[in-house]
Amino acid sequence: MSSEDVELEARLEEQEVFEPAASFVEGANVSDADIHDEFEENWPECWERAAELLDWEEPYEQVLDDSNPPFYEWFTDGTLNASANCLDRHLDERGDEAAIEWVGEPVDEDNVTLTYDELHGKVNETAAALRDLGVGEDDVVTMYMPMIPELPVAMLACARIGAPHSVVFAGFSADALATRMNSADSEYLVTCDGYYRRGDPLDHLDKANEGLSGVDHDTDAVVVDRLGRNGDDFGHDLGERQHDWGELMADHEGATVEPVDRDAEDMLFLMYTSGTTGQPKGVKHTTAGYLAWTAWTSRAVLDIEPEDTYFCSADIGWITGHSYIVYGPLALGTTTMMYEGTPDHPDRDRLWEIIEEYEATQLYTAPTAIRAFMKWGEEYPAGHDLSSLRLLGTVGEPINPRAWKWYYKHIGDEECPIVDTWWQTETGGMMVTTLPGVTDMKPGSAGPPLPGVDVQVVDTDGDEVEPGRAGYLTVNRPWPGMLRTLYDNDERFIEEYWAEYSDIDSDDPDDWVYFPEDGAKIDEDGYITVLGRVDDVLNVSGHRLGTMEIESAIVGVEGVAEAAVVGGDHPVKGEAVYAYVIVEDGQAESEAFRAEIVEGVEDAIGPIARPERVIFTPELPKTRSGKIMRRLLEDIANDDELGNTSTLRNPDVVDDIREVVQGD
Numbered sequence: 001m002s003s004e005d006v007e008l009e010a011r012l013e014e015q016e017v018f019e020p021a022a023s024f025v026e027g028a029n030v031s032d033a034d035i036h037d038e039f040e041e042n043w044p045e046c047w048e049r050a051a052e053l054l055d056w057e058e059p060y061e062q063v064l065d066d067s068n069p070p071f072y073e074w075f076t077d078g079t080l081n082a083s084a085n086c087l088d089r090h091l092d093e094r095g096d097e098a099a100i101e102w103v104g105e106p107v108d109e110d111n112v113t114l115t116y117d118e119l120h121g122k123v124n125e126t127a128a129a130l131r132d133l134g135v136g137e138d139d140v141v142t143m144y145m146p147m148i149p150e151l152p153v154a155m156l157a158c159a160r161i162g163a164p165h166s167v168v169f170a171g172f173s174a175d176a177l178a179t180r181m182n183s184a185d186s187e188y189l190v191t192c193d194g195y196y197r198r199g200d201p202l203d204h205l206d207k208a209n210e211g212l213s214g215v216d217h218d219t220d221a222v223v224v225d226r227l228g229r230n231g232d233d234f235g236h237d238l239g240e241r242q243h244d245w246g247e248l249m250a251d252h253e254g255a256t257v258e259p260v261d262r263d264a265e266d267m268l269f270l271m272y273t274s275g276t277t278g279q280p281k282g283v284k285h286t287t288a289g290y291l292a293w294t295a296w297t298s299r300a301v302l303d304i305e306p307e308d309t310y311f312c313s314a315d316i317g318w319i320t321g322h323s324y325i326v327y328g329p330l331a332l333g334t335t336t337m338m339y340e341g342t343p344d345h346p347d348r349d350r351l352w353e354i355i356e357e358y359e360a361t362q363l364y365t366a367p368t369a370i371r372a373f374m375k376w377g378e379e380y381p382a383g384h385d386l387s388s389l390r391l392l393g394t395v396g397e398p399i400n401p402r403a404w405k406w407y408y409k410h411i412g413d414e415e416c417p418i419v420d421t422w423w424q425t426e427t428g429g430m431m432v433t434t435l436p437g438v439t440d441m442k443p444g445s446a447g448p449p450l451p452g453v454d455v456q457v458v459d460t461d462g463d464e465v466e467p468g469r470a471g472y473l474t475v476n477r478p479w480p481g482m483l484r485t486l487y488d489n490d491e492r493f494i495e496e497y498w499a500e501y502s503d504i505d506s507d508d509p510d511d512w513v514y515f516p517e518d519g520a521k522i523d524e525d526g527y528i529t530v531l532g533r534v535d536d537v538l539n540v541s542g543h544r545l546g547t548m549e550i551e552s553a554i555v556g557v558e559g560v561a562e563a564a565v566v567g568g569d570h571p572v573k574g575e576a577v578y579a580y581v582i583v584e585d586g587q588a589e590s591e592a593f594r595a596e597i598v599e600g601v602e603d604a605i606g607p608i609a610r611p612e613r614v615i616f617t618p619e620l621p622k623t624r625s626g627k628i629m630r631r632l633l634e635d636i637a638n639d640d641e642l643g644n645t646s647t648l649r650n651p652d653v654v655d656d657i658r659e660v661v662q663g664d
């Protein structure tokens with residue numbers, strides 16, 4: 001490093017507040033300094049600004065119907081179609097422009113550009129094919145697909161015919177697929193034969209078939225031949241009621257399907273996410289509120305304009321990909337990128353190579369990725385021209401100030417504002433973040449709530465905490481992008497998100513408070529720093545995993561008597577899975593058994609949930625009422641000073657476990 005660099009590094013390290021560069025502010029979509037006040041004064045009508053970004057078939061009558069909290073309804077009586085909003089209305093002006101730039105994992109892949117005209121054509125053909133298979137309005141279609149262009153095509157085709165989709169992350173296991181299809185009564189699956197990971201083809205259909213065998217009703221499946229383009233093949237034969245995507249498309253070539261008029265509150269999709277019980281929650285999002293929310297935040301926060309080439313490196317199997325690869329960007333008529341592979345294949349500069357080649361204008365990624373880039377070294381981005389980038393974003397977990405500053409300097413060249421966006425599957429889109437053209441940035445802190453969003457940090461009684469003190473995040477007013485309920489389970493919806501801080505017998509919306517189950521603190525300027533989950537949910541590499549789900553997978557392994565899972569700090573992943581396991585009498589505590597446990601978790605959930613460590617222990621620390629003291633297990637995992645052990649029935653066990661962990 002030159003002495004100039006050292007100086008710069010030192011300056012960056014100390015700097016706590018960063019102003020967005022004037023060059024950015026000048027051209028920003030939103031640069032109105034009074035916007036927070038304006039929205040406050042004009043709430044909830046302020047959200048007409050979001051609804052105006054959409055094309056409506058029938059105009060809505062009322063912005064918000066809050067007569068039956070927490071079952072809020074937005075833009076009531078309006079009708080529209082999400083696929084028409086993402087495609088048809090752009091055709092006149094943007095028909096020949098790229099809607100999707102898809103980059104395959106193999107470096108010699110023929111990458112795919114889909115113009116708005118082409119994407120519109122494919123979505124129509126797919127919609128016609130799905131309809132012919134019997135998919136009707138409100139039938140849930142499951143998609144179990146990796147990052148291939150057919151995934152957004154299928155999603156938009158479903159939206160076109162009013163069939164909600166439920167996308168299951170391709171890295172999830174067969175069991176996870178079956179659970180979700182059963183829970184949503186989904187009779188249709190769109191999947192593919194395989195995809196590429198680090199240069200090798202990976203079988204996917206085997207896993208999909210195994211999942212289907214666990215579905216308790218009849219299903220039709222459509223299978224994309226992804227590997228065939230490259231001459232690879234796992235030699236699968238399609239089974240009965242399995243249809244080849246390519247043949248279906250050929251049969252429906254040139255077909256057109258009128259977009260179905262959907263009610264504002266009709267379900268657009270379901271997305272399963274982890275909660276405190278072993279059973280994943282089916283989060284329900286609606287057509288108008290969700291689309292308005294993702295379009296508005298894509299415009300105001302990601303600063304997307306139609307001429308941009310916007311790159312979000314998330315997977316569409318998670319909410320970030322739904323909202324900020326597919327719906328938000330396409331609603332705005334921009335070019336959205338999709339990358340099939342990992343950032344380190346064939347080398348650790350793959351993302352920078354892609355950004356340079358496509359002249360990407362925004363990058364939206366996760367802190368985990370940024371920490372990995374940092375570890376790999378600045379020479380990887382330095383070897384590429386990244387000057388096309390105008391804005392950077394992060395999502396999914398807290399970002400430490402060091403990683404933030406590295407991102408700011410080495411990727412953004414100190415010119416690009418960074419938006420650190422706090423939100424959840426349930427919120428549909430961003431809730432707490434700076435507006436890049438308006439607000440100063442503070443590394444490590446997501447920022448103030450968005451205009452019109454009322455987020456507070458409170459204590460256990462629901463009273464606001466002093467600046468600087470830790471508390472719990474709450475959302476005190478509804479917002480258009482909010483989940484409407486959990487699929488088929490209004491009771492659990494109230495229990496999980498509202499019961500904690502609301503008067504659930506009241507029908508006054510002021511008595512209802514949404515609890516996202518995150519800890520946070522707020523500073524004197526109203527900037528919120530999110531500290532992490534306060535429930536039994538881990539955040540591993542920005543992915544939400546329920547400890548209960550992992551525990552039930554482990555207990556499912558023969559020879560395991562009991563298990564407790566907690567998160568331990570991890571320098572790259574943020575958190576890693578630590579599994580404390582008690583074996584049954586006669587079961588050896590061997591390496592082989594450890595491997596079996598890891599495999600059990602991979603089978604039940606997927607490799608993302610793989611325990612970093614499996615620790616055999618004769619006992620778990622428990623309170624007198626038999627509750628496992630996870631906090632102590634976390635302290636042990638992190639080698640922290642132990643919390644209070646006086647309420648334990650078996651205080652000695654803690655030292656025993658610690659010895660095992662340190663000795664391993």
Ligand code: WTA
Nearest residue numbers: 395396397398420421422423424425530533
């Ligand atoms: C965490 C991902 C700190 C948080 C969009 C939340 C964050 C959970 C941030 C939701 C952030 C998300 N700073 N923590 N900027 N963004 N989180 O549903 O704990 O996969 O509750 O949605 O991720 O994860 P989910």
